[in-house]
Amino acid sequence: MRVVVGGGTGFVGRALTQLLRSRGHEVTHISRQGGKDRISWEELSHSGLPLCDAVVNLAGENVLNPFCRWNDAFCREVISSRVETTKTLAKAIADAEQPPHAWVLVTGVGYYRPSPTAEYTEDSPGGDFDFFSRLVSSWEAAALTPGSPARGVVVRSGIVCHALESEHLQGILNGVAPSSPYTSNGTFAQELAAALGRPALLPVPAWAVRAVFGAERAVMLLEGQRVVPKHTLESGYHFIFPDLSGALKDIVA
Structure with a gap:
């Protein structure tokens, strides 16, 4: 399959990418910056979802980041980093000429x-x-x-x-x-x-x-x-x- 992974460069994303590629799947990441096998969130918003069979969203600020104080600004970032990326992906899926057949959203704290x-x-x-x-x-x-x-x-x-x-x-x-x-x-x-x-x-x-x-x-x-x-x-x-x-x-x- 061709799999697009939001937050694919993060902790869980790296493990998932390794597993998917070991099973013969192609993986494209969505992250802040574009690059090899990677597109940016801005590019996704402007150009739409690349042709793919499945989409996974792992994006989100680390809730337990001890270097960030738990204040209103950080709470907003925690929520926005999950909600907004999910909305962006959901819209891209809905607008795609050939939408993927699988859509997985990973939530919670591991x-x-x-x-x-x-x-x-x-x-x-x-x-x-x-x-x-x-x-x-x-x-x-x-x-x-x-x-x-x-x-x-x-x-x-x-x-x-x-x-x-x-x-x-x-x-x-x-x-x-x-x-x-x-x-x-x-x-x-x-x-x-x-x-x-x-x-x-x-x-x-x-x-x-x-x-x-x-x-x-x-x-x-x-x-x-x-x-x-x-x-x-x-x-x-x-x-x-x-x-x-x-x-x-x-x-x-």
Whole structure:
């Protein structure tokens, strides 16, 4: 397929691009600047959607960017970066002479690394997993508040590819691994420490998380959602690592 990916140069976008190309698909990115295999958002608005079979939108400001204060301006940027890019793509699809047959919108916040090949790994650094693993491997804290939140192990690249390649698939596909929908930070820390052969000693206090991210964003890390991927499993998607322990051991290995 010919796939156009909004936000394809970002964290998840790079993993998805690698996966799609490894499966023989052509990928064109939409980003701030044009270039090889890439068009700009401005070019998309003026010239329309390139001929393609599928469109994915991953664009959006990083909600958990610790270098940006959680104020009105940043909130507007978070919303605008998602809503406006989605509107632009939706209009381009509606105006296309030959519209794509698949349209995937990725929403929500993922806490663990997506993977082009093995669900939970990616060559490039980044993401919450790196934060935890650096802490544990240096014999320091690995958890936030020990009892909460319920943290799903998020998988995105493989599910997006599955959605694109599956005919007549519609609706919401949750990317939480089926055996780990209720994993607390404390449990995550213990599992990661065990995989690394290190102790998980000192939990990071909630006040420190609020100090770094602000009260509203800290909710995403200190509280959780209990999500089960019912529709994802019913659609025929196979999780390579359905449980946290196996995923972490594969990453560490």
